[in-house]
Amino acid sequence: MNKKSYGFLFISLVSFFIFIIVFDNKNLYAQTSAGDEASVCRDYLDRIKIAAAGLSVNISNEKCAISRDAHGDERLFFEASAGFLEAPELFRFLDALFEKAVTAPSEIAAIDAAPPEKHGGSHACVFSFIKGRASKYAADTRGSHFQAFKKAVAAASSEYNLKLSRFYYLRNGRIDLEGASRSLDGILAFIDHLAAYQAVEKFSCVNIDKKYDARARQFYYRFQISAALY
Amino acid sequence: MKKVYGTKLYVPSRAWLQALAAFCLIISAHAASAPEAMGAMLPVADVAGPSHSTAAREDSFSKTAMAETMAVIKEAAAASGLELLRIGHSSENTPDGNSLRIDCGFASFSLLGFCDFMDTLGEELKGMDAGLVSFSAVAESRTARAAATDGPARKGVLKVYTISLSLMHQAPGEKRKLDFDPSLITEYSTILRYCSSRYEISSALLSEHSGELALGGNFSLKGTKKSLIDFMKGLGRGFDIAEKGYGAHQNQLLMPFLMRVYFPKN
Numbered sequence: 001m002n003k004k005s006y007g008f009l010f011i012s013l014v015s016f017f018i019f020i021i022v023f024d025n026k027n028l029y030a031q032t033s034a035g036d037e038a039s040v041c042r043d044y045l046d047r048i049k050i051a052a053a054g055l056s057v058n059i060s061n062e063k064c065a066i067s068r069d070a071h072g073d074e075r076l077f078f079e080a081s082a083g084f085l086e087a088p089e090l091f092r093f094l095d096a097l098f099e100k101a102v103t104a105p106s107e108i109a110a111i112d113a114a115p116p117e118k119h120g121g122s123h124a125c126v127f128s129f130i131k132g133r134a135s136k137y138a139a140d141t142r143g144s145h146f147q148a149f150k151k152a153v154a155a156a157s158s159e160y161n162l163k164l165s166r167f168y169y170l171r172n173g174r175i176d177l178e179g180a181s182r183s184l185d186g187i188l189a190f191i192d193h194l195a196a197y198q199a200v201e202k203f204s205c206v207n208i209d210k211k212y213d214a215r216a217r218q219f220y221y222r223f224q225i226s227a228a229l230y
Numbered sequence: 231m232k233k234v235y236g237t238k239l240y241v242p243s244r245a246w247l248q249a250l251a252a253f254c255l256i257i258s259a260h261a262a263s264a265p266e267a268m269g270a271m272l273p274v275a276d277v278a279g280p281s282h283s284t285a286a287r288e289d290s291f292s293k294t295a296m297a298e299t300m301a302v303i304k305e306a307a308a309a310s311g312l313e314l315l316r317i318g319h320s321s322e323n324t325p326d327g328n329s330l331r332i333d334c335g336f337a338s339f340s341l342l343g344f345c346d347f348m349d350t351l352g353e354e355l356k357g358m359d360a361g362l363v364s365f366s367a368v369a370e371s372r373t374a375r376a377a378a379t380d381g382p383a384r385k386g387v388l389k390v391y392t393i394s395l396s397l398m399h400q401a402p403g404e405k406r407k408l409d410f411d412p413s414l415i416t417e418y419s420t421i422l423r424y425c426s427s428r429y430e431i432s433s434a435l436l437s438e439h440s441g442e443l444a445l446g447g448n449f450s451l452k453g454t455k456k457s458l459i460d461f462m463k464g465l466g467r468g469f470d471i472a473e474k475g476y477g478a479h480q481n482q483l484l485m486p487f488l489m490r491v492y493f494p495k496n
Contacts, residue, residue, distance in 0.1 A: 005246050008246050009246060012250070012253060013253075016253050184304060184314065185304075188297070188300055188301050188304060191296075191297045191300065192297040192298075192301070194293075194297075195293040195294050195296065195297040196294075200293060201293075202292055202293050202321065203292070203293050203296060203319065203321065204320070204321045205318075205319070205320045205321065206296065206300075206317075206318055206319045206320075207316070207317075207318040207319075207320075208316060208317045208318065209315070209316045210313075210314065210315045210316065227293075
């Protein structure tokens with residue numbers, strides 16, 4: 001073997017090892033230092049506030065944490081609270097955050113909107129999302145689950161006149177809706193609508209109870225619907 | 231690299247070829263040990279595993295049948311004068327996904343309304359693998375204010391029946407038989423209608439496990455034990471009546487009894 005062959009062999013082996021080290025790297029920010037991780041967190045937290053600017057949504061309790069998934073890969077976990085008056089305002093904000101690629105999350109972890117503590121107050125929504133290695137997450141289901149959740153909430157309040165008090169989305173496609181209505185027909189029609197909706201796989205729990213509103217001196221129906229999405 | 235004799239071509243040497251072969255072997259071994267990297271390039275449906283058309287069919291049955299059955303129950307209750315208090319379904323009660331269980335609660339001033347409801351339900355569910363699993367109707371005395379319903383205002387102390395009911399609906403083509411015969415709903419309604427008009431029924435319970443119908447009421451001049459025995463002949467698989475002493479109410483002699491009617495199970 002002459003000197004030229006040794007040279008080619010040496011260069012090939014060095015290139016191979018460099019390739020393996022980069023390809024098998026489980027550290028999301030291996031080439032960056034701890035200071036850069038903090039700046040990435042700050043950058044995304046700023047993007048959350050920029051998305052809320054101009055909308056009637058108040059952002060508070062922003063958090064960013066670096067965690068590891070079951071495979072040991074690093075990922076960034078973001079969580080924040082958003083105060084809003086109406087559900088459409090919240091979804092306009094979440095659209096700006098998720099759909100318009102302001103943050104382009106790998107996965108939406110949870111969206112939990114709770115009723116206001118005081119009558120006439122604003123709703124509080126705690127949302128969280130994950131930024132990680134995009135190849136590990138099923139990008140198709142992420143977008144379709146969020147769209148299905150958004151459509152279900154919009155249909156409940158605008159098409160069937162249901163007053164939603166709480167709506168909840170969990171990763172892997174679980175949704176939960178709670179609310180009230182004067183008419184049982186409206187609730188059953190909404191359940192029929194969800195049953196016909198292709199994105200809904202099955203109902204985990206459906207409960208409807210008749211209650212009496214002493215202030216308004218009227219009966220109304222409270223409902224809770226939990227479903228799994230495809 | 232070495233030159234082919236007589237030409238100007240250069241071919242790789244043996245060492246160069248061996249190094250290239252080792253490189254390819256290591257790359258293929260690494261790719262085989264990282265299936266998730268390969269899986270990420272495939273459509274999500276393929277990554278999920280084999281086709282789940284059977285599971286999709288079962289889930290489609292459960293969600294559409296639930297919506298339809300709830301609508302049937304609501305219409306039957308409204309037509310029979312029952313006040314629907316609650317209706318619900320939980321997948322925990324039916325983990326296999328091939329059957330659907332719905333629980334509901336009503337309030338009514340009379341058991342005859344409940345009998346009308348059972349008749350209507352029996353007609354709507356005819357031909358489907360569905361029927362009553364269990365029910366309980368218990369009479370309670372309430373003041374007119376506590377017993378407020380959507381109907382006209384009433385005064386004094388009222389007797390209100392609190393009714394709980396469970397329905398089971400099985401997917402079409404399901405081979406496993408239901409524990410009960412769905413056509414028995416007509417028999418339950420016949421017995422309850424006769425007894426409630428004569429014997430001041432205070433409670434009626436259909437047991438899910440044993441399939442027994444237990445009725446608690448009072449014999450009186452209006453409804454005697456003999457007439458009940460004559461009526462019950464030929465109904466169910468058998469029955470027994472236990473009397474519990476006697477009492478007086480509003481200058482009327484009453485003899486409480488408990489009747490258990492047995493029905494065949496599948």
